[in-house]
Every structure is written in C-alpha cells, then in structure tokens.
Amino acid sequence: MPAKGWRGPWLWPLALVAVGVVLLLNNFLLLGDFNAASLWPLILVFAGVAILLRGDLTPSIEARTFGITRGSVESATLEINAAEIDVQARALQQEGRLIAGQYAAGSRPTMKVSDTHTHLKMDRSATPWLSFADWELALARDLPWNILVSSHLGQVNLNLVDLIVQDVVVGTGVGDIRFICPREALGSIRLQSALGNIHLITPVGHRTEIRVQGGRLFGIHADERRYESLEPGVFISKDANDAAPALSIVIRGTFGDVFLT
DSSP states (O other): OOOOOOOOSOHHHHHHHHHHHHHHHHHTTOSTTOOGGGGTHHHHHHHHHHHHHHSBSSGGGOOEEEEEEOTTOOEEEEEEEEETSOEEEEEOOSTTEEEEEEEOTTOSOEEEEETTEEEEEEEGGGSOTTBOOOEEEEEOSSSEEEEEEEEEESOEEEEOTTSEEEEEEEEEEESOEEEEOOSOBSSOEEEEEEESOEEEEOOTTSEEEEEEEEOTTEEEEEOTTTEEEEETTEEEETTOOTTSOEEEEEEEEEEEEEEEO
16 A cells, blocks of 8 residues: 655745745844744744645654565454544455555554464554654455554544454544444444544445434434334344344444434
C-alpha cells in the first residue's frame, strides 16, 4: 500500500524566509510604525496549512509503508489505540504477508507471537505527537482475526468483507464509524460511538441480527427493503438464506445516528 504522496518541505522554509525578511526590514526601520511582532499569528496559520496539506507538521514524521510476513501464524489479534488518528483497514491482496500498510514514525505495529497466534498492537502514544498521518492497514485474508479498535477523536473505516473474523470491537469517543461486515464472523461484532454516526453495511442474504442500544438523541435509520424490526432496537435481515452464516451485531451510541444498509 503506497504512502501518501511526498509534497516536499517547502512550506516551513517559505515561512522562515517571509518572517526573516519582515524582521530584517523592521530592524532597519524600513517598515515605519508597523509592529512586526503583530505577525506572530502567521506561525499558527502556516502550521495549520502544513497539517492540512501534509497530514503532519514536519517532514521527518511523514507516513511510511511497512509489511510483515505471515510465517507460521495461523490466527492473529490486531489492537489499535488510535486516539485522534483516523484508521482504515481492508483485506490484503498480496499472499504471504500478515499485515501491510501506512503508518507514522514510531507507530509500526509491535508483535508478540505465542505458538501460532500473534498479537499486533498499534499505539498512538508511540507516535510523535505532531504526527496526524492516517493509519491505513491491510490484513491477511486466510486466517481468523480478532480486531480491537479505539479512538477518542478520529474516524474509523473498516472494510472486512474479504476477511475471516473472530470478534470485532470498535469504539470512538468523537468520530464516525463506517463498517462493512465480513461474510462470516465466528464471534460477535460490537460498534460504539459516544458522539458520531455509525454506518453499517451487511452482506445480502445473510442471517443478520442487529441490536441497537441508545438514547433519544441516537437515531436509527434502517433500510426497510433489507431489514425487519422485531421490536424497538432489534432488526433482522429479510429474505435471509437459511444456509448462510449468521451475524450478530450490537451497536451502541449516545449522540448521532446509525444507518443500516
């Protein structure tokens, strides 16, 4: 998976040149009564533009690519503590690798192996605090995954349609969740957002049961062509194939909306 395009460290040198010229003119009294010190908010402007254009504040902590070979691993756990970083995950197309993707300096997954199971962890606390580059991950398709994702200020976008999943737990504080279900989950799927929308997409024809728990400020929008409401907050898929795998999904929210499609 390629990293974000390199835009070059041009912004900060340009800002330094501009500030230097203004201070030089001020020292030689060529600016009249103009107060050069009043321009200091421009530093914040340049910092904000740098983050918008690059995703990071400095070039040394740009997003980088990585890949870990599968080896003898037969099952895996992926734990992500993203804080304010956005997370995207999907199935890996390349055979022979366990995980690949894009990360910021210091956030390359740590890995602990026990027999044929491996535990991968990505932690925001290991990432430079000035780095806001998204984490984009691709996971091996031919082994079962336990996936745990938490974020207190960020978006989570998981496309697990081509993956084998054991259990999934996704939680955000302030941030949306977009979740495309796997074709089969051996365990349960739990999605929760305190302040944000949850968009759930499930496979057509599967035996899906969705339980939505939330207060009055958490709206539910279910596609009536695909789901039938058994009771308030409980939905099952219409025209499900009895031979298809069963999916059990629990959604919790406080402020926001859930969209079932």
